[in-house]
Amino acid sequence: MDVEEYRQRGKELVDFIADYLTGIRARRVFPAVQPGYMRPMVPDEAPQEGESFQDIFEDFQRIVLPGVTHWQSPHMHAYFPALNSYASLLGDMLADSINCLGFTWASSPACTELEMIVMDWLAKMIGLPTTFMHSSKDSKGGGVIQTTASEATFISLMAGRTEAIRTNKAAHPNLNASEINARLVAYCSDQAHSSVEKAGLIGLVRMHYLESDYETLGINGETLSQALKLDREAGLIPFWVCATLGTTGSCSFDNLKELGQVCLKENLWLHVDAAYAGSAFICPEFRHWLEGVEMANSIAFNPSKWLMVHFDCTAMWVQDAGALHRTFNVDPLYLQHENSGMAIDYMHWQIALSKRFRALKLWFVLRSFGVTGLQEHIRKGVRLAARFEAMVASDTRFEIPAKRHLGMVVFRLRGDNELTETLLKRVNSSGKIHCVPASLKGRYVIRFTITSPQTTVEDICTDFHFIKETARAILANEELKDIPMAPARKVPLGETRLRNSHFGTSLLLANSPMSPKIVNGSFAAIFDSNELFKEFTRRLKLSEVDENSPAVVRRRLKGMVMCGKQFSLDSRMDVVSTMNLQEKEKTESDSDSQKSLPCMPESPEQENSSN
Numbered sequence: 001m002d003v004e005e006y007r008q009r010g011k012e013l014v015d016f017i018a019d020y021l022t023g024i025r026a027r028r029v030f031p032a033v034q035p036g037y038m039r040p041m042v043p044d045e046a047p048q049e050g051e052s053f054q055d056i057f058e059d060f061q062r063i064v065l066p067g068v069t070h071w072q073s074p075h076m077h078a079y080f081p082a083l084n085s086y087a088s089l090l091g092d093m094l095a096d097s098i099n100c101l102g103f104t105w106a107s108s109p110a111c112t113e114l115e116m117i118v119m120d121w122l123a124k125m126i127g128l129p130t131t132f133m134h135s136s137k138d139s140k141g142g143g144v145i146q147t148t149a150s151e152a153t154f155i156s157l158m159a160g161r162t163e164a165i166r167t168n169k170a171a172h173p174n175l176n177a178s179e180i181n182a183r184l185v186a187y188c189s190d191q192a193h194s195s196v197e198k199a200g201l202i203g204l205v206r207m208h209y210l211e212s213d214y215e216t217l218g219i220n221g222e223t224l225s226q227a228l229k230l231d232r233e234a235g236l237i238p239f240w241v242c243a244t245l246g247t248t249g250s251c252s253f254d255n256l257k258e259l260g261q262v263c264l265k266e267n268l269w270l271h272v273d274a275a276y277a278g279s280a281f282i283c284p285e286f287r288h289w290l291e292g293v294e295m296a297n298s299i300a301f302n303p304s305k306w307l308m309v310h311f312d313c314t315a316m317w318v319q320d321a322g323a324l325h326r327t328f329n330v331d332p333l334y335l336q337h338e339n340s341g342m343a344i345d346y347m348h349w350q351i352a353l354s355k356r357f358r359a360l361k362l363w364f365v366l367r368s369f370g371v372t373g374l375q376e377h378i379r380k381g382v383r384l385a386a387r388f389e390a391m392v393a394s395d396t397r398f399e400i401p402a403k404r405h406l407g408m409v410v411f412r413l414r415g416d417n418e419l420t421e422t423l424l425k426r427v428n429s430s431g432k433i434h435c436v437p438a439s440l441k442g443r444y445v446i447r448f449t450i451t452s453p454q455t456t457v458e459d460i461c462t463d464f465h466f467i468k469e470t471a472r473a474i475l476a477n478e479e480l481k482d483i484p485m486a487p488a489r490k491v492p493l494g495e496t497r498l499r500n501s502h503f504g505t506s507l508l509l510a511n512s513p514m515s516p517k518i519v520n521g522s523f524a525a526i527f528d529s530n531e532l533f534k535e536f537t538r539r540l541k542l543s544e545v546d547e548n549s550p551a552v553v554r555r556r557l558k559g560m561v562m563c564g565k566q567f568s569l570d571s572r573m574d575v576v577s578t579m580n581l582q583e584k585e586k587t588e589s590d591s592d593s594q595k596s597l598p599c600m601p602e603s604p605e606q607e608n609s610s611n
Contacts, residue, residue: 028431029073074455078436080276081451084310091364095357102355103347106337115359119143126281129294132317141319144349145358149275150195152300152316157199159323160269164239186240189219191247221258240269246277249438250402253289260295272299279306283375309365324349381407381450391464407450417444433463
């Protein structure tokens with residue numbers, strides 16, 4: 001491709017992107033594809049000779065687009081927002097053309113200095129103390145753009161570990177670093193994001209999960225203090241606490257002020273994970289959740305979630321960058337420059353050596369929308385969520401088990417968790433809207449988040465009408481559950497989707513799902529016999545291996561049992577049923593075969609024990 005074709009194709013792509021975003025409301029949100037759909041559509045090897053852009057782009061539309069989940073759709077309510085904007089796209093287009101690697105100030109002075117400036121802008125927009133800003137003369141800290149909030153959490157934990165080892169070695173010279181590390185313990189809520197758990201695993205420190213309050217789903221200072229006391233008595237060394245402002249499961253908030261007071265007293269590193277909610281703090285009316293942030297060592301949130309800066313872009317601040325330097329500092333000769341020590345080198349603030357020019361797209365967005373424009377965007381999302389909450393509350397078939405905060409509502413059908421799980425699967429299988437579940441204190445809930453800036457009241461009304469109609473159909477079927485079922489018959493795999501159009505995907509965010517995850521049901525054979533399940537649970541054996549050798553590699557389960565309802569087994573199970581249906585028919589009496597049994601366990605505990 002020469003420069004003239006680049007000019008032509010670039011203009012065509014801008015038009016395509018504009019048409020895609022303006023017409024996204026009409027697209028199916030969740031793709032109607034199965035895992036592995038793309039493999040037969042592309043060659044096994046890369047082409048030996050270059051191909052035309054026209055052929056490549058046609059294949060993009062034919063192969064890639066059908067498998068895309070459309071995150072910018074106004075009917076996308078899963079996860080948290082992952083927004084973009086024209087200003088952000090154009091800013092990143094320039095950054096990609098420059099393609100600088102901002103590991104030191106000298107590698108690209110503008111990359112470093114613009115990042116410092118926009119991070120100070122953001123800090124002022126959400127009301128952070130000046131100790132978090134580069135521009136403050138008395139500040140030892142400042143802001144840095146990381147890739148994700150997960151990475152920011154891990155970086156803060158590693159910095160906190162460095163400080164804990166350093167201070168404990170000074171107090172106990174007889175202990176070495178590995179002995180101290182083996183006794184370190186970090187703390188977070190049982191509602192914290194799974195990335196906190198992952199940070200502990202990678203950092204080789206144990207994580208103490210504090211039980212959140214049943215009503216608020218947050219943790220407070222008293223809960224932390226009690227855990228610290230017990231762990232210190234056990235010989236452990238507390239060193240790091242993660243406070244979550246806006247949890248993934250329910251957008252609940254830990255009591256930052258109380259946690260900060262305890263951490264200050266106990267000399268613990270306090271990290272604030274505000275990945276989603278942090279954007280809302282640009283509005284003064286939502287800033288009360290940030291009270292106590294002056295006692296935090298680090299804080300991070302994602303402008304790439306709600307501030308219309310496309311992924312990746314995580315804003316992270318620290319009060320003392322010295323801990324980052326002591327953790328990540330490397331200084332080979334080829335990275336030194338004449339201004340080393342006088343200017344910030346962001347390679348000492350992050351895991352990777354290099355960084356993209358992310359500050360440019362953030363700068364474009366902040367200038368294009370202004371603080372007022374971004375505040376109105378946040379407030380609109382909150383208003384729409386409140387509107388949806390009112391719709392749910394007006395229907396007695398539903399309940400809202402956790403207080404709504406900001407732009408997310410959690411709701412469920414009254415009754416067993418199974419009803420809500422079935423509702424979610426049927427809604428998602430339609431492709432019209434997309435949501436994901438969470439588990440809140442044993443309650444299976446559906447998360448409904450306002451994401452797209454294009455979402456309107458009409459969109460919300462349309463979505464809830466579809467949810468209500470789906471719920472009506474499910475509840476009507478439940479009333480017919482006592483009708484005798486047809487004789488048992490094995491359904492071939494080819495008929496699976498024809499028999500159950502809602503057989504599909506359930507993506508669980510919670511660490512403790514209410515029922516096993518289903519990643520792909522294409523391997524399953526479907527049965528509709530109550531007695532088959534009874535026999536299956538009674539005669540489950542290992543295939544072709546000694547029953548006393550469970551560690552031997554086992555074949556994947558090839559069957560699942562269904563009887564008028566939709567159930568799923570974990571796709572990673574490594575067991576196989578060896579029951580013989582013909583033997584079953586010969587040995588069991590007619591009276592036994594006619595007994596009425598539940599087709600699946602009545603509780604997750606029973607289900608897990610049966611599996």
